[in-house]
Amino acid sequence: MKFAAIIDCDPGHDDVMAILLGARTLDFHGITTVHGNASLEHTTRNARQTVEFANLTSLPIAKGMPRPLLREVHYAPEVHGESGLDGPVLPPPTVSLRDQHAVDFIIEQSHTIPDLYLVPTGPLTNIAAALLRDPSLPSRIKGISLMGGSLTFGNSTPASEFNIWCDPEAAHLVFTSGIPIKMVGLNVTRQVPATAERVAQIRKIGRTTTTHVADMLDFYSVRLIKEYGVGGGMHDPLAVAALVDPEILRFEPMHVVVELKGEHTYGMTLCDGRHLRPDNLAIPGPTGIHEGAPPNAEVAIAVNADRFWELFLDILATYP
Ligand code: BDR
Numbered sequence: 672m673k674f675a676a677i678i679d680c681d682p683g684h685d686d687v688m689a690i691l692l693g694a695r696t697l698d699f700h701g702i703t704t705v706h707g708n709a710s711l712e713h714t715t716r717n718a719r720q721t722v723e724f725a726n727l728t729s730l731p732i733a734k735g736m737p738r739p740l741l742r743e744v745h746y747a748p749e750v751h752g753e754s755g756l757d758g759p760v761l762p763p764p765t766v767s768l769r770d771q772h773a774v775d776f777i778i779e780q781s782h783t784i785p786d787l788y789l790v791p792t793g794p795l796t797n798i799a800a801a802l803l804r805d806p807s808l809p810s811r812i813k814g815i816s817l818m819g820g821s822l823t824f825g826n827s828t829p830a831s832e833f834n835i836w837c838d839p840e841a842a843h844l845v846f847t848s849g850i851p852i853k854m855v856g857l858n859v860t861r862q863v864p865a866t867a868e869r870v871a872q873i874r875k876i877g878r879t880t881t882t883h884v885a886d887m888l889d890f891y892s893v894r895l896i897k898e899y900g901v902g903g904g905m906h907d908p909l910a911v912a913a914l915v916d917p918e919i920l921r922f923e924p925m926h927v928v929v930e931l932k933g934e935h936t937y938g939m940t941l942c943d944g945r946h947l948r949p950d951n952l953a954i955p956g957p958t959g960i961h962e963g964a965p966p967n968a969e970v971a972i973a974v975n976a977d978r979f980w981e982l983f984l985d986i987l988a989t990y991p
């Protein structure tokens with residue numbers, strides 16, 4: 672059975688990988704775009720180019736929020752280039768956008784699609800705006816599988832991961848919404864880098880789509896390997912994989928709060944994992960010692976990278 676889902680994204684190289692994986696493995700109802708890796712204009716153009724080269728033009732694309740709820744906007748040209756998708760040479764897109772705001776699209780789909788999942792792979796502004804606009808939304812969303820946050824350290828700051836750091840107030844609204852959440856954070860996604868060997872395997876498939884993907888990953892990952900010694904993580908497709916194959920990621924229930932006040936920790940996802948302590952001091956018991964707030968998320972704690980790549984390479988081979 673395929674899960675019904677919308678991918679809410681800021682393409683972004685790894686967001687494209689999430690779209691390509693999701694289009695074959697989810698009951699995929701559409702793409703919503705948000706600011707993040709680049710401006711909303713750029714991320715939306717990149718989503719349109721993706722559905723064109725991958726022959727997915729029947730997927731609706733709705734454009735969303737251009738900036739965070741409260742804070743100033745930030746992009747990531749150092750990782751994704753000025754366009755948000757530097758690397759391949761793609762023609763200007765011609766496919767139409769949906770004539771509806773992403774927030775309205777999400778709310779409308781929640782009324783018509785039973786058991787709808789949201790898969791956010793960018794800042795959480797669209798999802799938060801939908802929650803603000805329609806407080807009854809949580810009752811119609813089956814779950815959220817998001818790429819964001821970290822159980823360990825961040826990337827935008829020592830404490831904070833990019834998607835959460837771009838709009839921490841939005842993330843706070845999502846984590847307190849009551850919707851069941853799977854949090855796929857940097858602590859696992861960094862363990863699945865697009866190495867030069869993986870990029871070569873993709874290029875070898877030899878289709879138009881896989882050539883574009885390999886060109887993307889050459890920019891996104893091979894360049895990062897040269898500059899920093901570590902390739903780009905396959906962050907976003909892992910949020911899709913979490914719904915597709917239960918063997919790829921292992922989760923533990925935790926209470927997650929998004930830090931909104933810390934001088935050094937603004938945007939951090941603080942995960943209460945005390946019950947995982949090896950000395951078991953934190954096991955909730957009659958004394959109440961270390962009993963924290965009840966879990967509001969399933970947090971990914973381990974990943975099987977080889978199994979992810981097996982799935983992803985098989986899926987890529989199905990594209991034109
Ligand atoms: C996240 O930030 C973006 O650059 C990627 O697309 C991913 O969603 C990783 O921190």
Ligand code: CA
Nearest residue numbers: 683686792793
């Ligand atoms: Ca992203």
